[in-house]
Amino acid sequence: MPERCISIRGGRLIDPGNAVDSRTDLHLADGRVLAIGAAPAGFAPKRVIDATGLVVCPGLIDLCARLREPGLEHKATIASESAAAAAAGITTLCCPPDTDPIIDTPAVAQLIRRTAQIRGLARVLPAGALTKGLAGEQISEMAALKQAGCPVVSNADRPIRNARVLRRALEYAATFGLTSLLHPADADLSEGGLVHEGLVSTRLGLPGIPEAAETVAVARNLALAEQTEARIHFRGLSTARATAMLAEARARGVQVSADVSAHQLILCEHDLADFRANAHVSPPLRTAADRAALRAAVASGEITAICSDHQPHEPDAKLDPFPQTQPGISALETLLSLVLSLVDDGVLGLPAALACLTSHPAEILGRGLPATAERMPDCSLGHLHVGAIADCCLFDPAARWQVSPARLRSRGHNTPFLGAELTGQVRYTLLAGRIVFEADPEHHR
Amino acid sequence: MSAATFIPPAARADARRLQLDAEGNLRHFLTIDGLDRALLTEILDRAEGFLGVARQAVKKVPLCRGKIIANLFFENSTRTRTTFELAAKRLSADVLNLNIGASATAKGETLLDTLRNLEAMHVDMFVVRHADSGAAQFIAEHAAPRISVINAGDGRHAHPTQGMLDMFTIRQHKGGFADLTVAIVGDLLHSRVARSQLAALHTLGTREVRIIAPRTLIPARAAEVFGVRVFHDLDAGIADADVIIMLRLQRERMDGAFLPSEHEYFHLFGLTERRLFMAKPDVIVMHPGPINRGVEMDSQVADGARSVILEQVSNGLAVRMAVMSMCIGTQNLALAAATPPGAGHA
Numbered sequence: 001m002p003e004r005c006i007s008i009r010g011g012r013l014i015d016p017g018n019a020v021d022s023r024t025d026l027h028l029a030d031g032r033v034l035a036i037g038a039a040p041a042g043f044a045p046k047r048v049i050d051a052t053g054l055v056v057c058p059g060l061i062d063l064c065a066r067l068r069e070p071g072l073e074h075k076a077t078i079a080s081e082s083a084a085a086a087a088a089g090i091t092t093l094c095c096p097p098d099t100d101p102i103i104d105t106p107a108v109a110q111l112i113r114r115t116a117q118i119r120g121l122a123r124v125l126p127a128g129a130l131t132k133g134l135a136g137e138q139i140s141e142m143a144a145l146k147q148a149g150c151p152v153v154s155n156a157d158r159p160i161r162n163a164r165v166l167r168r169a170l171e172y173a174a175t176f177g178l179t180s181l182l183h184p185a186d187a188d189l190s191e192g193g194l195v196h197e198g199l200v201s202t203r204l205g206l207p208g209i210p211e212a213a214e215t216v217a218v219a220r221n222l223a224l225a226e227q228t229e230a231r232i233h234f235r236g237l238s239t240a241r242a243t244a245m246l247a248e249a250r251a252r253g254v255q256v257s258a259d260v261s262a263h264q265l266i267l268c269e270h271d272l273a274d275f276r277a278n279a280h281v282s283p284p285l286r287t288a289a290d291r292a293a294l295r296a297a298v299a300s301g302e303i304t305a306i307c308s309d310h311q312p313h314e315p316d317a318k319l320d321p322f323p324q325t326q327p328g329i330s331a332l333e334t335l336l337s338l339v340l341s342l343v344d345d346g347v348l349g350l351p352a353a354l355a356c357l358t359s360h361p362a363e364i365l366g367r368g369l370p371a372t373a374e375r376m377p378d379c380s381l382g383h384l385h386v387g388a389i390a391d392c393c394l395f396d397p398a399a400r401w402q403v404s405p406a407r408l409r410s411r412g413h414n415t416p417f418l419g420a421e422l423t424g425q426v427r428y429t430l431l432a433g434r435i436v437f438e439a440d441p442e443h444h445r
Numbered sequence: 446m447s448a449a450t451f452i453p454p455a456a457r458a459d460a461r462r463l464q465l466d467a468e469g470n471l472r473h474f475l476t477i478d479g480l481d482r483a484l485l486t487e488i489l490d491r492a493e494g495f496l497g498v499a500r501q502a503v504k505k506v507p508l509c510r511g512k513i514i515a516n517l518f519f520e521n522s523t524r525t526r527t528t529f530e531l532a533a534k535r536l537s538a539d540v541l542n543l544n545i546g547a548s549a550t551a552k553g554e555t556l557l558d559t560l561r562n563l564e565a566m567h568v569d570m571f572v573v574r575h576a577d578s579g580a581a582q583f584i585a586e587h588a589a590p591r592i593s594v595i596n597a598g599d600g601r602h603a604h605p606t607q608g609m610l611d612m613f614t615i616r617q618h619k620g621g622f623a624d625l626t627v628a629i630v631g632d633l634l635h636s637r638v639a640r641s642q643l644a645a646l647h648t649l650g651t652r653e654v655r656i657i658a659p660r661t662l663i664p665a666r667a668a669e670v671f672g673v674r675v676f677h678d679l680d681a682g683i684a685d686a687d688v689i690i691m692l693r694l695q696r697e698r699m700d701g702a703f704l705p706s707e708h709e710y711f712h713l714f715g716l717t718e719r720r721l722f723m724a725k726p727d728v729i730v731m732h733p734g735p736i737n738r739g740v741e742m743d744s745q746v747a748d749g750a751r752s753v754i755l756e757q758v759s760n761g762l763a764v765r766m767a768v769m770s771m772c773i774g775t776q777n778l779a780l781a782a783a784t785p786p787g788a789g790h791a
Contacts, residue, residue: 202664202671203478205578205601205640210665274460275579319557319587321580323600 002029004046004433007039011051011394015058016351017359017383026056028390031432036386047435051394054427057354058384059091059391061361063181063259064235065310065332067093067124068411070111071100076312076411078115081332082122084410086437088333089393089426090308092381093122094365096181097129098156104129104140106148113149121436123391125365127154130169130180136160139169143176151365153178154235157282159187167224174230179257179364181235184217184242185209185283194323196284200269206322209284211239218242222249225256233364234258236309238283240293247302257364259305260294262338263329263416265347267291271416277318277325278416281309299348304360308335312412330412333403337422340397344423350397358382390433399425460582470775473585473594474768476603477644485612485648491767492613492760498535499762508770509536512569516542517559517584518597519575524734525597525607528758529572532765536773541568556580557587564589570772571595578602578637591779593772595765601637607733608641610764612649614757615688618729622649628676628683628724630657630714631692631741634664634703638733639692643671657682658714661703679714686724690731691716691741707740716742721751729753 008026013036015021020036027035027043034040065085068076085093095112097103103112109126116124128145130153132138142153153173160166173180190213195201197208218234222245225232237243237258246258263281268288272279279285297303311328318325336357343353362382380388403420405413429437461479466472471484498504514533516526526542533540545559563571570593573581578600585594598604612622619625627646633639633656646654656667657676668675676682683689694710704710716730730742730751738744746752 197665199666199670202666203640205603205637207601208665275582316555319555321556321575321577321583321599323577323579324556 002034004031005029005044006047006049006430006433006435007043007045008049008051008056008392008394011054011056013056013384014351014354015384016355017058017362018385020384021351026384026392028392028430028433031434032390033384033386033388036384049394049428053396054394055350055397056392056394058358058382059393059429059431060089060336060357061092061365061382062090062308062310062332062335063094063305063361063364064261064307065090065093065095066098066312066328067095067112068312069099069115070108075314075317078112078124079119080409080411081310081312082116082119082124084332084408085122086429086431087409087426089336089395089429089437090332091122091391091393091429091431091436092125092362092365094125094127094152096154096156097127098134098158102129102134103127103145103150104132104134106141106144109145109148109150120431120434122431125149125151127152127181128178129153130155130173131160131165134158136162136165139165139172142173142178146176146178151178152181152233154181155183157183157185159185161187163220163224166221167228170224170230170232171228174228179231179233181233182217182221183235184214184221184237186213186216186220189213189216194280194284195272196269196286198269198287200272204272204275211241211286214239214283215241215245218245222254222256226252226254229255231255236261236264236283236307237294237297237303238264238286238290240290243293243297243302247297247300250302257305258303259307259361259364260298260303261309261331262306262335263309263331265291265295265298265306265342266338267416275322276416277320277322278329278414278418280318280322280325280327281329282327295342295347298342298356304356305364306335306339306356307361308332310410311414312410313414314411315413318414328414329416330408330410330414332410333408334415334417334422336393336395336426337401337424340424341422390430392428392430393426394428395424395426397424399423401425463582463585466775466779470778471768471771472775474605474772475581475585475594475596477605477608477641477648478603480648482648482650485609485645488609488764488767488771489613489616491771492609492763495535495763495766496760498766499759505535505537507537509533509538509773512538512773513567514538514540514570514572514769515563515568516540516597517545517563517571517573518543519545519573519580520598522574522598525574528761529595529597529765532762532769533572535762536766536770538570538769541566556584560584560588564592568592569776570769572597574598576600591776593776595768595772598637601635601640603641604637605641606761606765606768607638608645609768610757610761611642611690611731611733612645613760613764614731614753615729617756617760618753619687622646622651625651625687626653626655626685627651627688627690628655628657628686629690629692630679630682630716632662632694632698632703633658633667633692634662635695635698636692642690643673647672655682655686659704662698679716680720680723683720683724686728688729688731689716689724693733693735694737694740711740715740716746718743718745718749721746731757734758
C-alpha cells in the first residue's frame with residue numbers, strides 16, 4: 001500500500017522547470033508525485049487539500065540561509081529556522097560553511113544534515129568549506145565533503161586573498177563536479193567599510209564599501225574560472241557593473257551563474273537613513289540604479305536565482321550604534337512575498353519569478369547532488385513532474401499580511417520590513433509528501 | 446519598473462523627527478543636517494545673549510538649576526569635555542563627568558546597560574562623545590523620553606555644537622552668510638566637524654562653499670551631497686575667500702595610504718602667510734583645534750591677525766549654553782504639559 005497519499009485539488013500548478021502553468025490536481029504518494037490531473041484508478045488519498053485560489057509550486061529552494069547551528073545557537077537553531085523555512089514555503093536550504101566549527105570536515109556536514117533530518121521540517125544541504133577553516137590558505141577535503149552531502153563548496157564571505165590558492169581550490173572543486181559559490185568582495189577594498197560608498201556614506205559619515213570591492217573580485221574570479229574551466233556561482237551580486245561583467249562573461253562561454261539577495265531587489269542605500277541597523281547588510285544596499293540593473297538582470301535571466309541570505313540575530317546584535325551592529329537580515333519569511341512584489345512591479349511573470357526560487361537554484365545545487373545515493377534528493381529537486389520528489393509550496397498570491405515579531409517563526413526578528421504589509425501567504429508546505437506546515441485557518445481571510 | 450518601498454515611515458529612524466518635539470522645539474541636538482534656518486538662527490541669537498554672562502561678576506544663570514547633566518565621553522577629549530562642563534555649570538546644572546572608555550565598556554558592559562544605569566540616577570541630559578557614527582542618535586532613541594542628548598562628536602558623522610560655534614564666529618565677523626565664500630581645507634573624509642559645518646553653511650544660505658583637499662580625503666559624491674565646489678589646488682580654492690576653515694589632519698592618515706607624507710601635505714595644502722594673500726584682505730582663518738603647526742598651517746597664520754581660532758574656543762561656551770538651555774527648556778515645556786494645572790496645590 002502506498003504511503004502518504006495526498007491529493008491537492010483545484011490549484012494553479014506552476015512548475016517552471018517543466019514549463020507547466022495550469023489549473024489541475026496533483027496526487028502524491030510515497031513522497032513523490034504520483035499523478036497530475038486525474039487520479040490513478042483506485043487512488044485513495046488520506047488527505048485532500050482544497051487548493052482553490054492557491055498557487056501550487058515546487059517547494060522553494062534557498063541557496064543561502066544561515067541557521068546558526070552549530071556554534072551560534074543564541075541566535076537561532078536548525079530547529080527554529082527550519083520551522084521558519086517550512087512556514088515560508090522553503091523546503092531546501094543551503095547553509096554557508098561559516099558555522100562554528102566550520103563545515104570543513106564530513107562530521108560537521110553530517111551533524112547539520114542529521115539535526116535537520118530529525119526535525120524533518122526542511123531539507124538542509126550544507127555548503128562545504130572551500131578552504132580549511134575558511135582561512136583561504138589550504139584547500140579542504142572536498143571529495144569527502146561531497147560524500148557527506150555537501151552539494152557545493154564556498155568560502156562564505158571570508159576572503160581568499162591569495163589568487164593562487166583560489167585557483168587551485170576552484171580546480172580541485174571542479175575535479176569532483178562541485179560548483180564553487182563565491183561571495184565577490186575584495187578583502188582590502190571592503191575592509192572597514194559598512195555601507196555603500198556614495199551619497200549615504202558621505203552624508204552619514206560611515207566608512208564606505210566601494211563598488212570596486214565587488215567588481216575587482218568579480219573580475220578576478222571570472223578570470224580564474226575562465227582559465228581553469230571550473231564552474232563558479234556568484235553569491236549575492238549587488239552592483240550594476242558586476243551584472244554587466246557577468247553577462248559579458250556568460251556570452252563568452254564562461255561557466256558562471258549568479259544569484260541576488262531578495263532585499264537587494266527591493267531596498268537601496270537610502271533605506272539606511274538614518275542609521276537603521278536592520279538595513280545593515282553585507283554586501284551593502286547600493287544605489288537605486290544598481291537595484292534597477294539587478295532587477296533587469298533577473299528579468300533577462302542573467303541572474304538566475306534569488307536567495308533570502310537569511311541571517312537571524314539575537315536582539316542585542318542590532319542594539320548598538322550602527323558601526324557596532326552585526327550585518328544581516330532575518331529573511332526566510334519575507335522571501336516569497338518580496339519576489340512576488342517583483343511580479344506586481346512588472347519585472348517578471350509569476351512562473352519566471354518562481355523559477356528563481358525553484359528550478360534555477362535546483363540546477364545550481366543539482367550538479368553536485370549524487371543521483372539517488374542514501375535518500376539524497378535526485379535531480380528532480382525544484383520540479384513537480386510525475387516521479388519527482390513531492391516538495392510543494394501552496395500559497396495564496398493575493399493574501400496580505402503584516403510583518404511583525406509575533407508572526408515571524410524565525411528566532412531572528414531583525415528585518416527592515418517589520419511593520420510592512422506584504423502580499424503572498426503560504427498555506428501549506430509539503431516536504432517529500434509530508435505536510436510540514438499548515439497555516440492557522442484564522443489567518444485565512 | 447519602479448520599486449515600491451515597503452518600509453513603513455514609522456519604522457524609519459529619522460534624526461530630523463527625533464531631535465524636535467511636535468512643536469518644533471529642540472529636544473536633542475544630534476546633527477545640524479535637517480534642521481531649518483530659523484532654528485539655527487535661534488541657537489546663534491541665544492548664544493549671543495550668553496556671551497555677556499562670561500563678563501558678569503557672577504558668571505552664572507539659573508536656566509538649568511536642579512538639572513543633572515552627564516558628560517558621557519566614550520572617546521577621550523579633555524578640551525571639548527571641559528567646555529561642556531563649564532557651559533553646564535554656568536547654567537547652574539549639576540555635572541557628572543563619566544569617562545566611559547576607561548570603565549564600563551572595557552568590562553564588557555553594553556552601551557545600553559551603561560545608559561540604563563545613568564537613567565536610574567535621574568540624569569536629565571547626556572552629552573555624548575563616541576567613536577562610532579550614529580552613536581548619539583542611538584542613545585537618543587533608547588534613552589528615556591525625559592532625557593535630552595547632545596552630540597559632542599560621533600565618529601565621522603557630526604559635531605553639531607562645533608559646527609554652530611563656527612557659524613557663530615563667522616556671523617560675528619561677517620554679519621551674515623548670504624554674501625560669503627567659505628573654503629574648508631583638509632581631511633573632509635574623516636571629519637565630523639566638516640560635515641556639521643557644511644550642513645550649517647548650506648542651511649544658513651552661504652553663497653559659495655568650497656572644499657579643498659587631495660582626492661583621497663574627499664568623500665564620495667561630496668559636491669552633490671553638500672552642494673559645494675571641489676578644489677584640489679589650495680591657491681585656487683581660497684581665492685577671494687571670506688572665510689578659510691582648516692581641518693585637523695590625524696597623523697594616522699599617513700599610514701592608510703591617504704597621503705604620502707606630512708611634508709608633501711604641508712607643501713600643497715598647508716596655509717602660509719604668503720598663500721593667504723590669495724584670499725580677501727579681511728579673510729578670517731579658523732581651525733577646530735588642536736592645531737598641528739607646520740602641517741595644516743604655519744605658526745605665523747595660526748597666531749596672526751587673520752586667525753580667530755581662540756575666539757572660536759570662547760564662543761564654544763556660549764553656543765553650548767544656548768543648545769543645552771534650549772533642550773532643557775523643551776523638557777520643561779513637556780513637564781508642564783504633563784502636569785495638570787493646580788496639581789501642585791493638591
